[in-house]
Amino acid sequence: xxxxxxxxxxxxxxxxxxxxxxxxxxxxxxxxxxxxxxxxxxxxxxxxxxxxxxxxxxxxxxxxxxxxxxxxxxxxxxxxxxxxxxxxxxxxxxxxxxxxxxxxxxxxxxxxxxxxxxxxxxxxxxxxxxxxxxxxxxxxxxxxxxxxxxxxxxx
Numbered sequence: 001x002x003x004x005x006x007x008x009x010x011x012x013x014x015x016x017x018x019x020x021x022x023x024x025x026x027x028x029x030x031x032x033x034x035x036x037x038x039x040x041x042x043x044x045x046x047x048x049x050x051x052x053x054x055x056x057x058x059x060x061x062x063x064x065x066x067x068x069x070x071x072x073x074x075x076x077x078x079x080x081x082x083x084x085x086x087x088x089x090x091x092x093x094x095x096x097x098x099x100x101x102x103x104x105x106x107x108x109x110x111x112x113x114x115x116x117x118x119x120x121x122x123x124x125x126x127x128x129x130x131x132x133x134x135x136x137x138x139x140x141x142x143x144x145x146x147x148x149x150x151x152x153x154x155x
Contacts, residue, residue: 010074011074012072012073012074017069017070017072020067020070021066024063024066024069027063027066028063030059031056031059031060031063035056036055036056037053038053038054038055038056039051039054040052061077065077078122080122080123081121081123082121083114083119083120083121083122084119084121084122084125085117085118085120086100086104086117086118086120089125092125093128093129100120103128104118108128109125109128110124111124
């Protein structure tokens with residue numbers, strides 16, 4: 001049984017932002033490789049190096065995380081297979097929980113029930129969000145084209 005995911009995160013402090021900026025730059029320089037894995041060194045409190053082999057995909061994800069931290073954003077990693085509560089899903093879509101429930105009940109977004117509680121798969125939620133963002137971008141483009149065709153003064 002999958003445990004519900006919590007989204008507690010805090011904003012990085014100044015020294016974490018600086019470290020993330022530096023770390024992101026240094027790691028990004030090594031990710032042009034086609035190798036499936038990378039070896040890195042981690043130093044312990046005695047300054048002794050320990051080699052660790054990691055999937056290159058994990059290091060790419062780490063670069064993305066560091067980039068967000070460098071921008072001062074809080075970051076939370078969620079497994080793709082995660083099941084979310086309606087409140088967690090609503091928070092990720094930046095909508096109210098009642099609105100999300102309406103999306104679920106109308107079939108706009110798939111869900112299943114765990115007992116009497118609705119659960120949304122993270123992958124389904126991200127697919128819905130991507131589709132919504134695509135529709136929004138298309139609508140903005142159409143409005144911009146109409147504004148230019150009507151010579152409304154937008155350049």
